[in-house]
Amino acid sequence: MSHLPEFANNLLSWFDQHGRKNLPWQQSTDPYPVWVSEVMLQQTQVATVIPFYEKFMLAFPDPKALARASLDEVLHRWTGLGYYARARNLHKAANIIINDLGGVFPSDQADLMRLPGIGRSTAGAIAAICFNHQSAILDGNVKRVLARCFAVSGWPGKKSVSDRLWAIAEANTPFNRVADYTQAIMDLGATLCNKSLPDCHRCPLQQSCIAFQTTTINEFPGKKPATTRPTRSTCMLILRNPNGAIMLERRALNGLWGGLFSFPECARNELPDHLKNIQGTVTWLPSFKHGFTHFDLDIQPILVQLNEPFRQLEESQTRWISSLQENKIGMTGPVTRLLAGLF
């Protein structure tokens, strides 16, 4: 390995001894499992991802199965994992691979980036791990490792900082053993070089890590500039028929929780037009907050125990459910939580 740059060489020696090699998606270099896992890992920790990944792969073992499935089924398998655009984009991309690309997965980073939901880092990971292309990655963990090792100051969300990190990532990605290197740098960021308590004394990069050598680890990566987090509010109407079934409506595909089933929503004291004539006993349940990446949503659930059975006109956009298990549809986190308290 002496022909590898020192940074890669040190990482690979460490990986050979200590890297994670038994994660479920590491058992083959087929691009489909690697793609699914990379998308799941975009905003979620490994330990949370594993059970979702295993169930998802059982339900949709290959791109053809995923493309054939309905969006409801896909969102159902994603319920609880959050960031549902990831599931919608996986489904859309599987359809493109099967219907437009003859079932052949692109192998090049630039071609992969043309698929919905695959950004530069995810494309780099797939190209490197599955096709041995010398493609760099820069996920959250790798940003932290590189920012510390090369003392890159500033918030990585800022373009100039991100450009600098990408340049460093590309300069250090080796031609040989690129798949192992990609796993290695992701592993190091997820294990030793973690956010709050990096284990520098076991780190193979210690000698060259500027942040360690200058005891400035806490300064890297730079923090996001403080902004005020906006809060929005909504009322969720829980309509319960006399037989106990509760109504859910499919949300519009574009927008928050797109394609998932949720309760009808309204502003305080203002019922949506299609529900103006309902009659029943109204109970205001305790309100709670749900956090999104860019804002908080204050949710006021209102339970309406209907006097008469109520039927929606647009049946395809509506489900009446009597238990959490019986429906194979995607539901938002707050809906699952509210229903769990009502059934």
Ligand code: SF4
């Ligand atoms: S020496 Fe410490 S801060 Fe530097 S890369 Fe290793 S774990 Fe991270």
